[in-house]
Amino acid sequence: MDFDRSDSFNKQTLQEVAKKIPQLDVSSVETLLTFIKTSYKVHSLIEENLGFYGLSPGRIRVLLVMYVENDKYFTPSELADKVGITRATVTGLLDGLVRDGIVERRNHPNDRRMVMIRLTHDGVKLLNRVLPPHYLLIAQLMSGLNETERKSLVHLLEKIEQNLPDHAQTPVQEP
Amino acid sequence: MDFDRSDSFNKQTLQEVAKKIPQLDVSSVETLLTFIKTSYKVHSLIEENLGFYGLSPGRIRVLLVMYVENDKYFTPSELADKVGITRATVTGLLDGLVRDGIVERRNHPNDRRMVMIRLTHDGVKLLNRVLPPHYLLIAQLMSGLNETERKSLVHLLEKIEQNLPDHAQTPVQEP
DNA sequence: GACTTATTATTAGGTGGCTAACAGTTTTCT
DNA sequence: AGAAAACTGTTAGCCACCTAATAATAAGTC
Numbered sequence: 165m166d167f168d169r170s171d172s173f174n175k176q177t178l179q180e181v182a183k184k185i186p187q188l189d190v191s192s193v194e195t196l197l198t199f200i201k202t203s204y205k206v207h208s209l210i211e212e213n214l215g216f217y218g219l220s221p222g223r224i225r226v227l228l229v230m231y232v233e234n235d236k237y238f239t240p241s242e243l244a245d246k247v248g249i250t251r252a253t254v255t256g257l258l259d260g261l262v263r264d265g266i267v268e269r270r271n272h273p274n275d276r277r278m279v280m281i282r283l284t285h286d287g288v289k290l291l292n293r294v295l296p297p298h299y300l301l302i303a304q305l306m307s308g309l310n311e312t313e314r315k316s317l318v319h320l321l322e323k324i325e326q327n328l329p330d331h332a333q334t335p336v337q338e339p
Numbered sequence: 340m341d342f343d344r345s346d347s348f349n350k351q352t353l354q355e356v357a358k359k360i361p362q363l364d365v366s367s368v369e370t371l372l373t374f375i376k377t378s379y380k381v382h383s384l385i386e387e388n389l390g391f392y393g394l395s396p397g398r399i400r401v402l403l404v405m406y407v408e409n410d411k412y413f414t415p416s417e418l419a420d421k422v423g424i425t426r427a428t429v430t431g432l433l434d435g436l437v438r439d440g441i442v443e444r445r446n447h448p449n450d451r452r453m454v455m456i457r458l459t460h461d462g463v464k465l466l467n468r469v470l471p472p473h474y475l476l477i478a479q480l481m482s483g484l485n486e487t488e489r490k491s492l493v494h495l496l497e498k499i500e501q502n503l504p505d506h507a508q509t510p511v512q513e514p
Numbered sequence: 515g516a517c518t519t520a521t522t523a524t525t526a527g528g529t530g531g532c533t534a535a536c537a538g539t540t541t542t543c544t
Numbered sequence: 545a546g547a548a549a550a551c552t553g554t555t556a557g558c559c560a561c562c563t564a565a566t567a568a569t570a571a572g573t574c
Contacts, residue, residue, distance in 0.1 A: 454522085
């Protein structure tokens, strides 16, 4: 669901659209384009890296929740809430993760509606192998910004968020 | 594909992961989290708005290419290249757009492998109706940043891009 | 001119997201 | 106690993306 992928929509093209649509503010759109394009690139890169280990953004988000509390069992609902996706999507992700032996499903002892999910031993090993290069990549991505610049970036992003209409609820993260 | 949706991965959780993974640089991850979370929110909002008119990010990207050169015919390959998605995906998008009467498919007069695509009259009318509020929303999103701040944001984003490995080709945009 | 190579659009099959509907359970409320 | 309400996970069906394979056609080569 990303908007900008190529450079086909350069400034020149933008000017042409602006001729037809008076509401178009070129400066706003250019800034947004850069923003979305960068986020697409960053996202793709991380996704590509996880792909080497058979993981995906969706999978890693769910796995990380379990990784930080290793011994605990989680219900699909709990995972859905923590990750910010629907229960239906979690079911689909778990199907794959169980198939690949990364996670195990168990019946809940008291409530027969529920299922309990936990990382398998192999799942933990996988994460121990995947996470170091994952975070190394993130550190590398940010290495061009010093602490001041990072704060400044976060500050600008927060300013954008303040202009989001309230009804647009937000859910998550994957560190 | 977005990574961060909820706030389940707050700083505290991050600290815990950092204990297990020494490669994790908290400042980098925090900055990236904010970045991805904001981009997710912005993206969702735009998507939601387009949805009111039966459009999606994928559709609008393809349509915009045709909108700026209204009379021209485009081949699916051409659209794929300009938008930065595969031809297979374009085929799928066009199926829907043709079904909805927004776009028309024609045979190429000389090369029988090719197909020629063009906006229908209804398609043009739809875009004339959709684009003004679309760009109004973008202007609103950026209204919290003055010109200096926008330049500063773009500059910081470019710094991040400079640290992307080269092999990660990038494709595009939707203004 | 025939054969190989390249190109086009499409199909098939996979993924991760969504909503809506469902059956099975538990809880709540009279 | 029994009916209604609420909750759980799954399924079904849609979308937009991907890769790989395919059939049809065009272009290049010997």
